[in-house]
Amino acid sequence: MPDPISSDPKSSDRPSSDRQTPLMELSGISQIFKTKRGDRPAVRDVNLTVNAGEVLCLVGESGCGKTTTARMAAGLTKPTDGTVAYNGQDIWSMDKDQFTEFRTSVQYVHQDPYASLNPIRSVYKTISAPLRKHGLSKGNDDSWKQASELLRRVDLTPPESYLSKFPHQMSGGQRQRVAVARALSLNPKLIIADESTSMLDVSIRVGMLNMLGRLRDELGVGFIFITHDLAIAKYFGWEGRTAVMYLGEVVEYGPTQQVINDPQHPYTRALLNAVPEPDPDLAAQKLPGGGLRSADIPSLAALPSGCTFHPRCPLFEEGLCDVTSPELSLIGSRREVACHVVARESGRAAADASVSVSG
Numbered sequence: 001m002p003d004p005i006s007s008d009p010k011s012s013d014r015p016s017s018d019r020q021t022p023l024m025e026l027s028g029i030s031q032i033f034k035t036k037r038g039d040r041p042a043v044r045d046v047n048l049t050v051n052a053g054e055v056l057c058l059v060g061e062s063g064c065g066k067t068t069t070a071r072m073a074a075g076l077t078k079p080t081d082g083t084v085a086y087n088g089q090d091i092w093s094m095d096k097d098q099f100t101e102f103r104t105s106v107q108y109v110h111q112d113p114y115a116s117l118n119p120i121r122s123v124y125k126t127i128s129a130p131l132r133k134h135g136l137s138k139g140n141d142d143s144w145k146q147a148s149e150l151l152r153r154v155d156l157t158p159p160e161s162y163l164s165k166f167p168h169q170m171s172g173g174q175r176q177r178v179a180v181a182r183a184l185s186l187n188p189k190l191i192i193a194d195e196s197t198s199m200l201d202v203s204i205r206v207g208m209l210n211m212l213g214r215l216r217d218e219l220g221v222g223f224i225f226i227t228h229d230l231a232i233a234k235y236f237g238w239e240g241r242t243a244v245m246y247l248g249e250v251v252e253y254g255p256t257q258q259v260i261n262d263p264q265h266p267y268t269r270a271l272l273n274a275v276p277e278p279d280p281d282l283a284a285q286k287l288p289g290g291g292l293r294s295a296d297i298p299s300l301a302a303l304p305s306g307c308t309f310h311p312r313c314p315l316f317e318e319g320l321c322d323v324t325s326p327e328l329s330l331i332g333s334r335r336e337v338a339c340h341v342v343a344r345e346s347g348r349a350a351a352d353a354s355v356s357v358s359g
């Protein structure tokens, strides 16, 4: 595997002066749901970018705001604050034609294709409908041909044996592939895959990830890949970047290789600790409960003061972590971490290094 530190920085990691316009840029986006029992700040001040052909993994426990972030990126929900820009343009300031083009270029693949595939539509109808709607088909024969080709792309072969089927006549893995084929029908530049493999058995999951990886490599499609499992981020997004979310905020963000090989935020460490380890000796070295002080995730209705992770954090320092909310700060050249203690220790280490060099 490439050395994460010495490999060429991706364009997104270069200084802003020579940075290309990202394919997608989320700037300070927040989503506060209004409920009968008060406001629920599901996502707070999230800043992320994806360049053409890149993979960005969003990782975190259930309820941390991954899907809400993804829905805002896909233009399915408007942020209550902040902007979502596609090719440099704020999607919520686009005219109708521009917004339609954006919605065809950015496709959302739902975590449960049973919910997103229409049960009374055949596979052929499911895939050909967007082709027709967007004027990409020259008639029935052409639609059939294109739908067949798309099924081959997602390894549903021979396509003729799938085109007339309905969702209930297929397995979960096959339905997922149909959902991906439908997303591909509009030649997207970005696919937002929302835990699209989580409901599947391991072997089907791996097959699905391999197929998506091939599409990523062959078609140059970018991905926002949403998962609660860092092992999946490692498998699918090794060359890309990973953002770890906790209670609606990004707590660690950087090249996947760095985030996984050298996690800095105590929450990322706990998530990695939770990844099952097949080697019994290594498994025995794992900390019980990930080394956290508490397993309970606080409610969005009563967020802890200061750093929202502080009630669970093994690095907790009274008077600091429960008082002030940490900003994301650069640790090294390409990674950001929101932790007072990590930022302080890393600043100390950098100062020590500069003293020893000058001395």
Ligand SMILES: Nc1ncnc2c1ncn2[C@@H]1O[C@H](COP(=O)(O)OP(=O)(O)OP(=O)(O)O)[C@@H](O)[C@H]1O
Pocket (backbone or CB within 6 Å): 033, 034, 035, 040, 042, 060, 061, 062, 063, 064, 065, 066, 067, 068, 069, 228, 300
């Ligand atoms: N429409 C809504 N109204 C109120 N609260 C909501 C709404 N949608 C989501 N939430 C809350 O926002 C928080 C974030 O939800 P979200 O689905 O984005 O998390 P997630 O990380 O994707 O979780 P999962 O992995 O379980 O899908 C959760 O606490 C959820 O209950």
